[in-house]
Amino acid sequence: MRVVVCCKGVPIEAPLESVHIVGGDIRFGDTDLYINELDAYALEAALALKNSHGVETVALTLGPLRASEVLYIALAKGIDRVLRVDGETSLPELVAGGLTAVLRELSPDLILVGVQSEDWMGGEVGIYLSQTLNLSLACAVVEICELNKTHVRIKKEIGGGRKAEIRMKMPAVLCVQSGIQPLHYLSIMKRQKARNTPVKLWGKLDVKATTEVMSGRMAYEIIEVSLPSREGHAQMITGDRSEKVAKLLEIITKTA
Secondary structure (H helix, E strand, C coil): CEEEEECCEEECCCCHHHCEEECCEEECCCCCEEECHHHHHHHHHHHHHHHHHCCEEEEEEEECHHHHHHHHHHHHHCCCEEEEEECCCCCHHHHHHHHHHHHHHHCCCEEEEECCCCCCCCCCHHHHHHHHHCCEEEEEEEEEEEECCCEEEEEEEEECCEEEEEEEECCEEEEECCCCCCCCCCCHHHHHHHCCCCCEEEEECCHHHHHHHCCCCCCCCCCCCCCCCCCCCCCCCCCCHHHHHHHHHHHHHHHC
C-alpha cells in the first residue's frame, strides 16, 4: 500500500512588507518556509502506518524551490521519497489542482493532509482533492484504527468533545487533526543530512489549465492584507466579585 502526505510550506515569519496580493492570491515574497503544523501531524501519522503496516510513504508539496525544506524534514523523519510541484499560490483550489495530476499518477491508497493551513486558515485542500479524484473523505481525523487493502477505520471529531468511528472504502483522503500522533523532535544534524538527498521535481503549476479543470471554485479574491486594528485595548478588572460585576455592567452599558 502507498500513503501520500501533502505537506505545505508556510512562512516562519511574514512581516507585512513581505506579503503581496497578486491576482487575488497571497504571496509571501522570499520568506523562509517551514512545514505547516497540521501537515506535520499528517506526516507523523504516515510514519506510524509505515512502522505498523509497512506501507510506502511519499511526501508531496507544491511550492517554490525554498519549499524543499518541507521535504527535507519529511526525509529526515523517515519518509521513503519526496516530490515537489513547482509553483507559488495560497489559493486552496490551485494547490489541490496542482497536486491532482501527480496524485493520479502515484495512485495512493491513502492521502493525508492537515485539516487546516496556518497561512490561509482554511481547510479546503483535502475537500478539493476528494472531489477531483472522486475519493472518500473524512475531516478532523484523530485516529487511524485499522487499515487493510479495501478499507480504513478511523475516528474523527464531531464537536462537543465527541468522536465518531467510521469505516471508509479506500482509496480515501483523510484530513488530519492535531494530536493524531506525537510530533517527534528532529535534530539539526538529521535535517542537514537530508539536504544531501535530491528532491525530484514533478512538473510546474499551470494556473490557467488548473483553473479551467477545477470545478466548484470559490467566487472570491483577496483584496487586501493588513495588520489588526489597534483601536481597542485590554483592561484588567480587579476587586471582589460585586465590584467586578458592577464594572462589567458599566462597560457593557457604555458600549451598547
